[in-house]
Amino acid sequence: LESGTFVDVKRMLNGLPAHDVAHLLESSPPKFRHTLWRMVDRENEGEVINELNDELRVHFLSDMNASEVAHITEHLEDDDVADILQQLPDAVTREVLEAMDHHDRARIERVLQYPDDTAGGLMNTDTITVRPSLTLDVVLRYLRRHEEIPKMTDSLFVVNRNDQFIGLLPLRTLLVSDASATVREMMDTNIEAIPAYMPDDQVARLFEGNDWVSAPVIGDSGQLVGRITIDDVVDVIREDADHSLTSMAGLEEDLDTFAPVFRTASRRAIWLGINLLTAFLASSVINIFQGTIEKVVALAVLMPIVASMGGIAGTQTLTVLVRGIALGHVTPKNGWWLINREVAVGILNGMLWACVVGLAASAWFDDWHLGLIIAAAMVINLVTACLTGAMLPLLLKRIDIDPALAGGVVLTTVTDVVGFVSFLGLATWFYG
Amino acid sequence: LESGTFVDVKRMLNGLPAHDVAHLLESSPPKFRHTLWRMVDRENEGEVINELNDELRVHFLSDMNASEVAHITEHLEDDDVADILQQLPDAVTREVLEAMDHHDRARIERVLQYPDDTAGGLMNTDTITVRPSLTLDVVLRYLRRHEEIPKMTDSLFVVNRNDQFIGLLPLRTLLVSDASATVREMMDTNIEAIPAYMPDDQVARLFEGNDWVSAPVIGDSGQLVGRITIDDVVDVIREDADHSLTSMAGLEEDLDTFAPVFRTASRRAIWLGINLLTAFLASSVINIFQGTIEKVVALAVLMPIVASMGGIAGTQTLTVLVRGIALGHVTPKNGWWLINREVAVGILNGMLWACVVGLAASAWFDDWHLGLIIAAAMVINLVTACLTGAMLPLLLKRIDIDPALAGGVVLTTVTDVVGFVSFLGLATWFYG
Structure with a gap:
């Protein structure tokens, strides 16, 4: 890496997945780290910030003003934005929220109302919901109208007219079932939705035990408020395991290996x-x-x-x-x-x-x-x-x-x- | 639990997901554990054994003969069966393989040829493959002929006539794309398949970095040999983290908290x-x-x-x-x-x-x-x-x-x- 010219390195760096860039930053001593960070294109900064450990993340965010933070986090998932905001001083969080457009702000505030170590703090709001009375054929046509189905969508959520969660329609069921059947006939009602205030380690255990890819999160009155995906659960598992190891040596969790x-x-x-x-x-x-x-x-x-x-x-x-x-x-x-x-x-x-x-x-x-x-x-x-x-x-x-x-x-x-x-x-x- | 009658407890126990039964066994002192284990129905034993930590698993398996092991592992995933077999003495493993039907044995042997801490040892062989020349419409009809699509299938694998992996067709793409398009047009060729001998911690990092749910595994000549799913990767992550913690105190990893x-x-x-x-x-x-x-x-x-x-x-x-x-x-x-x-x-x-x-x-x-x-x-x-x-x-x-x-x-x-x-x-x- 050190041997390349600035332009080469910059091109290569911005061609890497965000996770790899974050890994590179985490594996670099402080000086080299700043040189690298300056080479990351503005449009990739949000993704990279999102993948960094807490310590480095706060470090890089502290150099940005509120509108910059709002800008780079625009395309991140709700729970990731909420995580980032929770690590900023309260005053800055308010500024960042004000700098967002109305729609984004409402979504993020929905996640922010839950503590970040609960199901609510882990969730995204990008659910696809269907009504039980529809036929699968209609559902398929409805999906086809989407430009894109969110990543990690393995199931559609079935809700009643009060937006209460009543069942799951896995895509794998949708794809093999008779198209004239209704959602009600084919949906899985054995799934218990996750209450928004469930602690995250319990959520992790549910995911592990049931081999879920995504699961619905419900509010107090049973209404669907979002979904949790396995990638966020993996982070919880890693952090909990890390916590036992580092705490026993009196070190903070999610620490920066190359801290100055x-x-x-x-x-x-x-x-x-x-x-x-x-x-x-x-x-x-x-x-x-x-x-x-x-x-x-x-x-x-x-x-x-x-x-x-x-x-x-x-x-x-x-x-x-x-x-x-x-x-x-x-x-x-x-x-x-x-x-x-x-x-x-x-x-x-x-x-x-x-x-x-x-x-x-x-x-x-x-x-x-x-x-x-x-x-x-x-x-x-x-x-x-x-x-x-x-x-x-x-x-x-x-x-x-x-x-x-x-x-x-x-x-x-x-x-x-x-x-x-x-x-x-x-x-x-x-x-x- | 202790207050219920035998029949009640037995019914309740066999109504629980295997993971919860395993958790209960792992959280019980030895005596109580044996009473519980005897209550698990024969048809659930395989699933429960699969979810147990190594130590308890070996313990319960040692009471079984080869044909019993072959019987209870019949409905497990390939990599899980391979894991279980690798923990048995070699002579017993051979007996168990002989007790299996021809088709099962071939599948398990395919996984067993790779060390259990490599991609090959983590994989299942339940892939759904399609050819690049098909239209999506044909693919949809092909899927509909399946009685069931394997769990954690978020993508179909595209292979050429030599069975070499050439791309992915995510279900989420299949569901929103024009049905007259071909697989070749819609498939994702940016994915690099996982070589079967890649160490499992590297596989875990790839999954985490790319937010994969499942990924293809290829042999030396690029032919598709299986797929790895995120649930198995989560186990790798947990075990690796556990290893650092327990080893530093001179304890074995995946240990039994309630060992005698x-x-x-x-x-x-x-x-x-x-x-x-x-x-x-x-x-x-x-x-x-x-x-x-x-x-x-x-x-x-x-x-x-x-x-x-x-x-x-x-x-x-x-x-x-x-x-x-x-x-x-x-x-x-x-x-x-x-x-x-x-x-x-x-x-x-x-x-x-x-x-x-x-x-x-x-x-x-x-x-x-x-x-x-x-x-x-x-x-x-x-x-x-x-x-x-x-x-x-x-x-x-x-x-x-x-x-x-x-x-x-x-x-x-x-x-x-x-x-x-x-x-x-x-x-x-x-x-x-």
């Missing part, structure tokens, strides 16, 4: 600061046992082992629970079974590795008392780690704190403190 | 064992400095802070890189920029928290030398952590080791060792 130095450093600093507090807490625990360590310096050598094994065991349990909650497997009801299982796993692995560590420590420092002490501390810490790793996410979830984000810090604090207290405490009781 | 105690314990034991080795390595480093710790016991109190901050900073960097590699953002070429950025981030955050920790340690132990030593160790360890977190996944990727799996262990070993060596080493040089 200062932005990266300042964001991570917060997480490091929180962890520093917990590290000091662990240190102050060790501080209590200074006297014992002075007497038996081997304790200082071995104490990180107890803490670190607890951290690993706890993180494993935490990951299983965070993932299980995200997938909807774990509920308050079956949570108890998991807590019991994790305690049993903690006891088993605690005993196994307590034997190994105990023997190793006894041999190393030629002191079987030390071996016994570290073995006991190991069992205590591994059981605590597994118990905490299982209970913590369930508790955090109940008080509406994100377990993926807060779980790790609290967990390692617990395993460090319990690890040091049990090991050094037992040693003090014995040697002190 | 012994299986869970024995799997996690391996990871704990590996980590124990690295913990002993860190301990043996501390052991070298026993003398210094005996003199200045405050070192034992403070040393976990240096190690733990390094671990956190390194994990953050590692997560960004592992995620970036999985998303295809990071390549060997732009990797250098990331390494430089991470070093810069390490220096900045190292200096920031070195000041804080240095001042806190000086005040705590009333010894500004100690503050200086820990501050210096902090900078060294944070820079090392960021550098390792960035370089390690790039290196591991190059030698074909999964960075998500191996990265964490190597990283914390490095941050522990460097943390202890720099802190205790500087202290020994000063106090010793």
Whole structure:
């Protein structure tokens, strides 16, 4: 890419699908990224902005004024425009809406009235509706009058005279059925429409479970308000999975891999600061046992082992629970079974590795008392780690704190403190 | 659920979509799970097995003989049958294939010849093909002769007389176009078909980028061999995201949240064992400095802070890189920029928290030398952590080791060792 002339690169770039351009921008360091962005033709900017991650999107949008934003988003789908507007400051959103033509504004406002993590926030308004009394022949002629059928249209929606959703007419049914049959005879009424306020992760599960390509969204009184398509659901799935991964390391989701130095450093600093507090807490625990360590310096050598094994065991349990909650497997009801299982796993692995560590420590420092002490501390810490790793996410979830984000810090604090207290405490009781 | 009578529960269970039954099984502890599974009607077993995670699927399949497996998988899609067969022992797979009727066997074998993480392994053979010379009117009549059009069919595939793929005819085009036009005139030839050996993550990216519902798969000589549908791509996306999350905690992907105690314990034991080795390595480093710790016991109190901050900073960097590699953002070429950025981030955050920790340690132990030593160790360890977190996944990727799996262990070993060596080493040089 670097070798081409400006004109060549520009031509090539604007010939690529928007998704590829976005991928290229996301995979480029900041400097190169700006050069690339300037080469994107105005008429492609909307599509590319739409495909970018949140961070880059906000970055490029901040350079535009309201009428530019209104202009480049003109041809995007409603839910995508709504997404973009929700990331702008409220004042700018209002300006952009005012800069749109009357018709567009009404459509976007319809989507904007729902939170962006609900079915309503995911939907488009480009539905094709038919009445149940029509024959398929009439439907076919009606479709033929369209210049284009919207992408991802696999079904027509059947509505009554009050615009309430009553059934689906899949195109695959339309194409193989007798043209003289009516819509009512051929429509599928087994489909439950999606209420506009359904959370997006539940929508994703419905799509996955039923292998839908598109599905109708209804308002409070059953009236059809829009449709959700699988491409938007795929984004939800990706973001939810990404969330568990990045949150557990204290990073924001949908992050920019190539964010510049200062932005990266300042964001991570917060997480490091929180962890520093917990590290000091662990240190102050060790501080209590200074006297014992002075007497038996081997304790200082071995104490990180107890803490670190607890951290690993706890993180494993935490990951299983965070993932299980995200997938909807774990509920308050079956949570108890998991807590019991994790305690049993903690006891088993605690005993196994307590034997190994105990023997190793006894041999190393030629002191079987030390071996016994570290073995006991190991069992205590591994059981605590597994118990905490299982209970913590369930508790955090109940008080509406994100377990993926807060779980790790609290967990390692617990395993460090319990690890040091049990090991050094037992040693003090014995040697002190 | 528990309150209903057996018959009620059984009726309700078999009335649910297979995906919901699978979800229920996955969300149940082992005992309850077996009761549920026995209630699933024989004719629904195939669909449910297909929706289960790998672990549970293998578990239930292991109770069946070959002809039962052949029977319950009869109505599944080709790629799903292939997936199931690939999880069985080779001998059983052969038996199952022999138990199938000739026609089914040929179709399944076609899919089985490709690895299951390639386009070929994801495909179904239920394509509808048309010739370019036909008029749309003929195509419509041809479709009407079908009893049913396969699910997720949004396009017909246009092939020449050698069965080579030459274009797509979307149903949405077919429905709005003049019926006297030919397929050749209306077909979309801009679509590049997917080679059967393309890795599945690349297939997923193509689907996401182009908002495809289905896409053609071709063999070496361009002949159409099948099609991939978005529902299978969604599974790939979910599994890839899951892989990064679970591997970083040393857990297998697609794991069973409610796996029984012994299986869970024995799997996690391996990871704990590996980590124990690295913990002993860190301990043996501390052991070298026993003398210094005996003199200045405050070192034992403070040393976990240096190690733990390094671990956190390194994990953050590692997560960004592992995620970036999985998303295809990071390549060997732009990797250098990331390494430089991470070093810069390490220096900045190292200096920031070195000041804080240095001042806190000086005040705590009333010894500004100690503050200086820990501050210096902090900078060294944070820079090392960021550098390792960035370089390690790039290196591991190059030698074909999964960075998500191996990265964490190597990283914390490095941050522990460097943390202890720099802190205790500087202290020994000063106090010793």
